[in-house]
Amino acid sequence: MGIKSFQGAREEIKRSYDHPIAVADHMTKKLITFTAEQTLLEVMETFMKNKITGAPVVDEKGRLIGIISDSDCMKQISEGRYFNMPIGNMTVGKYMSTDVLTINGDANIFDAATRFYKTRHRRFPVVENGFLIGQISRKDVMLAALKISGHHWR
Template identity: 45%
Template sequence: MNFTPSFIKTKERAGNPIEDVRYGPVSQYMVCDLITFQEEQAIHEVISTLLKNKISGAPVVNLQDELVGIISEKDCLRVLIDDAYYNNPLFDRKVKDFMSPDVFTVTADTDLICVAKAFMESNFRRYPVVDEAGKLVGQISRKDVLKASLQLHSTTWY
C-alpha cells in the first residue's frame, strides 16, 4: 500500500511560514575557530592575514573578546584610496581607521532559515555570532549556510 501524505500549502499555514519551519540553530553550523583582529593592529597586517588565509573579512574584538567591529576586503580597499588620493601612508594606519563599527549580529540560537533570509536581504557575507554579553562566540557565513543546506531535508512534513 502506498501512502501519500497531504501537504499543507504555505497560505494555509498559520503564522509566518518562515518561522514555522525549524532548520536548527546557527550554533550547529557556525565556525568557532576564528581569525580576529584588534582595533590597534596595523592595517597592513590585516591585509596580509586576509590574503594568506583566503578569507574576505573577520571580526574585530577588544581584549575581553567583545565584538567592536568587523573588517572586510572592501574596508581594506579604502587603504589604497587613502594612499592614492590623500597621500596617507599605509604603515601608520590601524584597523580602527577602516573597520565598520556598526555590525549586525545574530545569537547562537537564531534559526538558520532566518539567517539565510537575512543574507538574501543584505549584501553582508558574514554575521558574527555573539552571546548575551556581546562576546564573540562564532561566525556564520553565506558559505556555512550553503553547506548546511546540503545536510537538510528537502521536504518538511506536516
Template identity: 45%
Template sequence: MVKSYQGAFTMKSTQIEEPQSVTVADYMATKLITFKEYQPINEVMELLLKNKISGGPVCNEDNEIIGIISEGDCLKEIVRGKYNNTPKLPGLVKDHMATNIISIPPETNIFEAANMFLRMRFRRFPVIKEEKLIGQISQRDIMRAVQSMKEVNWKH
C-alpha cells in the same frame, strides 16, 4: 500453491522522522581570525590574504566585538596612500572598521539567517552569546547546512 521469490523480509519501521531544526550554532565557524583596533592595516591585509578570507571581527581584550574589518576597508587605506603618495599603509583598524555591527544569536534557525543575508546583503554575521563573540556564520555556511539536510524534513 504460489511461492514468493522475495524470501523473508521485515516491514520497515513506521516511525515518522521529526523535522530537522538546524541552528546557526550547528554550522558557524568557531576558529576565527580576529583583529585588534590598534592593529595596522598592512597586517590585516597580510592575514586576509594568507588565510583566504574577506574580513573578520575586531574584538577588545574581553572578546567583545567592537567592529568588523573587510577587504573593502583595506582598499580605502590603499586609495588614501596612493592619493597622499605614501606607499606604506600606516592606517589602523580602528580608523577603517565598520562599527554598526549586526550580530546573530546562536539559536537562530538557518532559514531565518538566510533571510537576513538576503535582506541585509552582508557576507557574514558575528555570532554573539552573552555579549561575547563565539563564532561567525557566512552565506557559505548556510548553503552547507541546507545541503546536508533531508529535503522532506525541513523545519522553518
C-alpha cells in the same frame, strides 16, 4: 453564500527536523580576529594568507567591537593614493566598521539566509552577552542547507 469545505478542520502541521538547524550548530567557532591596534597591512596579509575577506575585531576580553573587511582595506588603498598616505601606519580601530549586524546562535539557518539575502552581508558575528562566540557565513548556511536537503523545509 460562501464556499463550504467538506474536509473539516485541518490539523496544524508541526515542523520538526532530524538535523539541527540553529546558527550555533553551523557557525565557525575558530575565528581569525583582529584588535583595534593592529595595522591594515597585517589585516591584508592575513586575508591573503587565509583566503578570507573579513574578520571580527575584538577587545582584550573578547567582546566584539567591530568588523574589518576587504572593502575597508580597498577604500584606504584608494584614498591613500589620493592623499599620498601610505597604509603602513593605518590601524584597524580607525577604519573598521563599528555598526555591526550580529545574529543570535539560536536563530535558524533559514532566518540567517533571509538576513544574508536582504542585507547582502557576507558574514554575521554570533554574539552572546557582548562576547564573540562564532561567525556564520553565507557558505556555512549553504553547507547546512545541503546537509538537510533530504528533509522538507516547510
